[in-house]
Amino acid sequence: MSALRVVPVRRHGRELYHVLLPDGRNVAWYERGTGRVNLLSADREESVLDALKPYLTGPVTVGPPPLPTAAELAGLALHPDDDLAPNRPGEALLVDLDRDPAPPRRLRTDPRRLDLAAEQAVGEALDRLDGAGWRALHSVPLPGGARLHHLLIGPGGVHCLRSLHARGRRVRIAAPYVAVGRAEPQPLLRRLTHDAERASLALTAEVRPVLAVVEAARIEPSDAGEVRVVAAPDLASLARTGGLLKPADVDALYARARDRNTWSRA
Structure with missing residues (x-):
């Protein structure tokens, strides 16, 4: 699979790390404050976690994005x-x-x-x-x-x-x-x-x-x-x-x- 890249973003006081494909499509994002990795594609979990490894600060929860309120x-x-x-x-x-x-x-x-x-x-x-x-x-x-x-x-x-x-x-x-x-x-x-x-x-x-x-x-x-x-x-x-x-x-x-x-x- 093609290498993934991570783009850090700070929004409304939250630290987010978007995981992108080479063509710019988002496949996951990690929110440091909550320790959660939101996956848009379950079959990419291993590669996403590998790309995020330098940014993880502790235990994380991995799963699909929560439903919007x-x-x-x-x-x-x-x-x-x-x-x-x-x-x-x-x-x-x-x-x-x-x-x-x-x-x-x-x-x-x-x-x-x-x-x-x-x-x-x-x-x-x-x-x-x-x-x-x-x-x-x-x-x-x-x-x-x-x-x-x-x-x-x-x-x-x-x-x-x-x-x-x-x-x-x-x-x-x-x-x-x-x-x-x-x-x-x-x-x-x-x-x-x-x-x-x-x-x-x-x-x-x-x-x-x-x-x-x-x-x-x-x-x-x-x-x-x-x-x-x-x-x-x-x-x-x-x-x-x-x-x-x-x-x-x-x-x-x-x-x-x-x-x-x-x-x-x-």
Whole structure:
């Protein structure tokens, strides 16, 4: 038989290793997080395992791919233009910067780039929670030109997150205001709470607001009200909560949330 080749892929925080024929056809894939090798052709098991040998990190289960859930089938039925799952962290800012880049001789950093760096840092941290049963969406558009920076769905419920770049400055919080360094306080917590309410209306589920602060010298949350304030390095703490949603509920909510049409009523 012709030699097989292995192509590593990282998708939504998962490490996948696709086993391909020389003509590019997929015959199997190995998911490192679950230790499972999914075979599309049972008679190739021996050669597939031999090709994957350098990538296997422990005992594996070998068998045909599991049947897709109802939520996965719903995702497959989405038109690509309506599927928000491929959105990158800061997707809207990336598009905006591509359409209207800052002047090349500008002395100060374009604030959009600082906001983008914050959204990317938070988004990458959230994507790493995928192995713990959490699913993240980024740059979710809302009617009127607004958007959710991030939406996190998992065993501990649904969280709406806003990224805030502090760049080595002190962050002072007194609901509903947030002040970064010497800048004037802004009613960010009010806006974030409103975003969570809109998300709750669209998903018909409770959505909790979270402010994710990036690169702050110090955070002083004297009173954040109902908003949870988390420094970016501590975002993994969100995954320690559970007991609210079953895996099937997480899948169903994620399938609903990734559909752009869901947000037309937010």
